[in-house]
Amino acid sequence: MTERRKFLKTAALAGAGALAASAFPKPALAQDKMRWRVVTSWPRGLPGLFTGVERLCANITAMSQGRMEFEVYGAGEIVPALECFQAVSDGTAEMGHDAAYYHIGKTKAAAFFTAVPFGMTANELNAWVYYGGGQELWDEAYAPFGLKGFLAGNTGAQMGGWFRKEINSPEDFRSLKMRIPGQGGQVMERLGATTVLLSGRDIFQPLQSNAIDAAEWVGPWNDMALNLHLVAKYYYYPGFQEPGPALQLTVNKGKWDALPADLQAIIATAASAENDRMIAEYNARSPAALRELVEQHGVQVKPYPQEVLIALGTASGELMREILDSADDITRRVANSFLAARRDAMLWTRISDQAFTNARRLSFPYPGGDTP
């Protein structure tokens, strides 16, 4: 937290300094000074997501000596939450921050640049986008819309969701009514659930009134703010539907191409740095939130039973097969590249992070201990 304050303070001070300097008549650097609008899908002030965009933008301002300044908008302030793609595409805003998979209506390929059920973790997705051909395909998929996309944050693995009743077998999804969007929702529907789409702030009331039986949003840190633990006591994991959802920075391609090389480098690097920071903040804040949910609110954190996971995995595989079978050219190439990267990632993750974290939970004494 202190580090982040310092980070922001440095950025703010540098920005303020540059702003003050710009009050003098025609300084050399003011010639190309610009002020960009940034639309986001996030409620103003939402910790992690909205604050991450503010950090990203403050950082660009600091690095550019104030040549680039930004007005960051919350969901619905100048365009609806899910219209960022269109707004940046048509120049209503110069930049946007949201999740690519909101825009499968524009191109189905977009889903793969956020997360798909039983897909890849954040680290695995980064490897694919940066060094496995993902970015080139992404550029190709977005070119028709006049957009340039960058990885710019990740929430890390999400939770499976909040349920009012225990889930003991795949049959328990039958006739369940759940708030869960996108492909995760389509998987649930294959198991007999009915799904509904509600914005985060609209989840609490229908869950309280029994209009819905379950809801998935993000993870402990963000979910706690919605008070879902007050109306549903079972909190299931893992979030098979979003194992490491990436957030994207989009830049209007015309505006991007007109930037000098140094400002392009500054924006690309700020996006990459935010990709480094945001998931670290989620990982740092989640344990305390989880502990508070369990210890102060009596939430029961439960793993999906193995039989349920296999049913969810099978339905996820079937959905992916259908997407492949009906895909247009770019979506098929994106999907095949993603799936090849996923296969490779599973090979390496199994003997690296996964083997280590499993070994670390074997029983042996270690100072500081752990929480079984």
Place this chain on the structure above:
Amino acid sequence: MTERRKFLKTAALAGAGALAASAFPKPALAQDKMRWRVVTSWPRGLPGLFTGVERLCANITAMSQGRMEFEVYGAGEIVPALECFQAVSDGTAEMGHDAAYYHIGKTKAAAFFTAVPFGMTANELNAWVYYGGGQELWDEAYAPFGLKGFLAGNTGAQMGGWFRKEINSPEDFRSLKMRIPGQGGQVMERLGATTVLLSGRDIFQPLQSNAIDAAEWVGPWNDMALNLHLVAKYYYYPGFQEPGPALQLTVNKGKWDALPADLQAIIATAASAENDRMIAEYNARSPAALRELVEQHGVQVKPYPQEVLIALGTASGELMREILDSADDITRRVANSFLAARRDAMLWTRISDQAFTNARRLSFPYPGGDTP
């Protein structure tokens, strides 16, 4: 790869452009133009580590419009591989890139900013350093040496090492002679092994001539370049000793304090972006290297048996207890902060990344398949 080439090309072009511009008499930006020396612990050209530092520096040059340029030195070129800390401290070089734990001779606290046996993964360490109080303690620990440290890359989880004979029980470490440095080596010694310290390029010959029985270096991508697979066939995992070793960028504190705020922001952001990129490159390159080792060189990739992992974990816990018992003030505070973050991280990782990756390996059909 193409993305990286583009990244470097953009950086190089921007740098070249700025350089050309600086040939004109007194351009406004040339007033504070500087050229810094960067010492590293890495053999010149080593993929991942040395090339990562080059990328980081090229990126700073691009973002600063060429106001900062760098000469990056390989291990031993102007100072020995393990003398980067001292060289940046005394101003021989303005910046350095190496691993903090090489310098426990300066402060024992340094080990925690790289990796300790059965410690934290790369993601968990990032959470601690950025948002768990780690950076503030790091700044305090390095202040007496006139250094500022930044996270600037990570290899991700390493492998356990190359063995000429199978490891079936903890007794098999007795009378084993192994190349394994630092705390990992101290753990091995507790199980009866003899350890030796050799630079990467000096490992092949003694392993071939039976002067040593085993050796740990990095992981498939870097290890394959050393040809260790030609003289040892068993490749064990997980690398309990280095579950996510961070690399550090060090900056001479006097030079840092003299920088304008925009260049400070540029360096800090470039370090964070490299922290995002380097591990992605290791994760992207490791699967193909691992596959080549197995399919073309007959390497046997094997998990340490559970009994062995428990013995290694127990010895690691004992070592950590001894470090705590004999620690000076700053080392004790760093260790306690690290251990508290580790305990929290284990709680959250267990139900996020770990639960997801374990679920993903259950048996169900998925397009693209996987490699068991």
